[in-house]
Amino acid sequence: SEYFAENMNIWTKLPRWLFNGTVTSMVEGLAKADFKKASPINALENCSGKSFLFIHCDKDTVINPAALQELTAKAQENNYAEQWIISDCRHIDGFAEQQDNYINNIITFLNNHLN
Numbered sequence: 001s002e003y004f005a006e007n008m009n010i011w012t013k014l015p016r017w018l019f020n021g022t023v024t025s026m027v028e029g030l031a032k033a034d035f036k037k038a039s040p041i042n043a044l045e046n047c048s049g050k051s052f053l054f055i056h057c058d059k060d061t062v063i064n065p066a067a068l069q070e071l072t073a074k075a076q077e078n079n080y081a082e083q084w085i086i087s088d089c090r091h092i093d094g095f096a097e098q099q100d101n102y103i104n105n106i107i108t109f110l111n112n113h114l115n
Contacts, residue, residue, distance in 0.1 A: 010062055041074050048078035051113035053106065057089035080113065 009016040052075045056068045075081035084105055086094040095102045
């Protein structure tokens with residue numbers, strides 16, 4: 001999907017031009033993966049009545065903040081979705097930097113949304 005094509009160079013630290021349609025197709029073939037099926041946006045197509053908490057660090061350079069907005073908007077079409085944006089942290093550092101706050105936010109979300 002576009003998401004994978006746009007982010008492969010970030011994840012692999014290789015030049016963006018390597019991840020044109022040909023290379024992406026080769027990776028899908030070798031990994032026996034379908035990037036469209038693996039896309040979080042596409043996964044929400046057949047999802048309704050669920051609750052989502054999207055957690056993002058404000059200094060994340062791996063996942064674009066626009067992707068968070070797009071994902072949340074898509075989830076909110078047929079579900080409940082909220083965002084928690086953690087200040088002053090990079091990708092995946094939120095738990096390490098704000099462990100108590102992280103745990104409390106998740107427990108609160110689960111208590112409010114588990115049926």
